[in-house]
Amino acid sequence: METIAVTVPLAARYQNEFINIEKTSCTIALPLEPGSHTAVSDPVRIGSLSLLNNPGITAQLQVSYEYDKDRNILTLYGTTYVSEQSTRLKTYLEGTDEYCLQQMDGCYTGKNREQDYNAQWNYTSPLTPGLEEHFKEIIRDVNHIVFRAAKTVEGLTIRVKTPPPQLTQTAYKNLLLVYKNGIFQGLYDPEKHYDDNFTFKSIQSVWGGTVHFYYGENFANVIGSTPDPKIGGNSWLGLWRNQFGNPTICTSYQYGGFQCNNYLVGGHIILGKKASVVPRGSDSVYIMPICNAHNNNDNVYMAALQYLDGIWLKNYLN
Numbered sequence: 542m543e544t545i546a547v548t549v550p551l552a553a554r555y556q557n558e559f560i561n562i563e564k565t566s567c568t569i570a571l572p573l574e575p576g577s578h579t580a581v582s583d584p585v586r587i588g589s590l591s592l593l594n595n596p597g598i599t600a601q602l603q604v605s606y607e608y609d610k611d612r613n614i615l616t617l618y619g620t621t622y623v624s625e626q627s628t629r630l631k632t633y634l635e636g637t638d639e640y641c642l643q644q645m646d647g648c649y650t651g652k653n654r655e656q657d658y659n660a661q662w663n664y665t666s667p668l669t670p671g672l673e674e675h676f677k678e679i680i681r682d683v684n685h686i687v688f689r690a691a692k693t694v695e696g697l698t699i700r701v702k703t704p705p706p707q708l709t710q711t712a713y714k715n716l717l718l719v720y721k722n723g724i725f726q727g728l729y730d731p732e733k734h735y736d737d738n739f740t741f742k743s744i745q746s747v748w749g750g751t752v753h754f755y756y757g758e759n760f761a762n763v764i765g766s767t768p769d770p771k772i773g774g775n776s777w778l779g780l781w782r783n784q785f786g787n788p789t790i791c792t793s794y795q796y797g798g799f800q801c802n803n804y805l806v807g808g809h810i811i812l813g814k815k816a817s818v819v820p821r822g823s824d825s826v827y828i829m830p831i832c833n834a835h836n837n838n839d840n841v842y843m844a845a846l847q848y849l850d851g852i853w854l855k856n857y858l859n
Contacts, residue, residue: 546570547690549683551600551630552587553675559668562588562598562675569602571687573694575610579603579626590634592668593661597635602683604628612698612812612825615691619703619750620645620684628680634662643676688753698754698812700853705748706783717741749855751784752827754845761842762816762835763809763826777807777828777852785850788830793843804833809854814842819857828852 548568555562569582582602589595605626607616618627623646630643639659642649648665650657658665664672691699717729720740729741754760782788791801808831811819816839819826829851835843 543573544570545690547686549686550679555672555675559592560590571606573608577607579605599633601631613696614698616700619701620681621704622702628684630676630679645677648673700752701750703750705745746856747854749853752851752853754849758845759814759842760810760812762839763811764816764818764839781807781828781830781852790847791832792829792848794847796844801832802834805830806833806836808836823857824855826854826857
């Protein structure tokens with residue numbers, strides 16, 4: 542069984558008259574076992590609270606992830622993704638039952654993600670200015686290190702849950718997904734009348750995050766993907782561009798002797814060597830920049846050569 546084991550920062554040096562925290566690191570391991578898991582580092586003392594006669598402060602990291610053995614896909618939680626499962630840094634005050642659970646969206650001190658104050662152990666007060674940001678930076682570094690280590694695992698596809706792109710109010714309304722009797726009809730049209738048989742969903746319902754392919758990973762077209770909605774007023778290629786930069790060449794350029802052209806599109810693709818119709822609700826459709834020649838040919842398969850990162854769509858046209 543493959544295990545991703547990394548040494549990561551646990552605390553950065555921070556000192557004032559009330560608290561003393563030393564630069565500390567730890568090891569955390571993510572065994573690639575099927576299912577959903579949370580890797581937890583061993584508790585390590587990172588400092589003391591001089592305000593209260595120096596009781597120790599202990600910390601440990603919690604990194605949640607999912608692993609699909611059949612498809613060899615690892616799913617991580619991105620730094621900006623708000624969830625109870627996002628990476629968290631838990632700190633304890635020795636001699637008490639008080640703890641603070643730091644995530645990127647805030648510091649929680651109780652069950653059910655309560656944002657409150659402990660009687661003794663808090664670092665969001667004026668006594669410890671900037672300490673919460675120090676801990677957030679630790680979380681950023683941990684996520685980066687884990688992702689970087691995962692990319693070294695041979696044959697592993699890595700998905701990262703992220704929030705959908707930011708939209709203006711008008712763009713959000715115009716990008717509502719319209720369904721009739723459960724079948725996708727297209728995007729919201731303000732000039733049309735919709736009766737009670739129609740329902741609407743936000744674009745968030747199809748956004749999963751990003752995906753990283755290993756070099757040479759094979760993929761093929763999604764058959765019948767033409768009616769997909771656009772996100773943020775951009776074509777799918779524009780969405781990829783906003784996320785990763787301007788593509789200048791087909792991802793699978795000249796692979797297998799195929800003659801690519803210079804017109805790029807944001808192609809809907811699936812892993813493997815066979816183009817296929819994808820069931821509605823699939824969580825395994827991706828967007829990659831490919832040439833129009835590839836996009837219009839369902840009899841060939843492609844490979845991730847020029848670009849390894851793409852957009853991940855979940856709940857595909859469901």
